[in-house]
Amino acid sequence: MKIMNCPLNGPRNVSEFVWGGEVSIMPDPNSVSDLEWGEYCFLENNTAGVVREWWCHVPTSYWFIAERNTVTDEIVRTYPAGEIFNKRVEFAKQSEDKK
Incomplete structure (x- = not known):
């Protein structure tokens, strides 16, 4: 049985x-x-080695980040997304003529 540490x-x-x-x-x-x-939404780098990935613990709907070696499938580390994404993204309001 493979175990993953959920933060x-x-x-x-x-x-x-x-x-x-x-x-x-x-x-x-x-x-x-x-x-x-489009590239941001749909393209993956598919790097061989350690990559950062989004993972979700389905029973609790908790999203977090895992660093995983794609060659060995070893989970190196898991941590809350707030360690990387700690600033709010501001979106410009759409003008009436663009709606």
């Missing part, structure tokens, strides 16, 4: 989790092009 719930069976994709920094939503936004 909120402690060690749990890996079957309780779902993968949510690679962690990447969101581009500025007020100046990004459609092409860049």
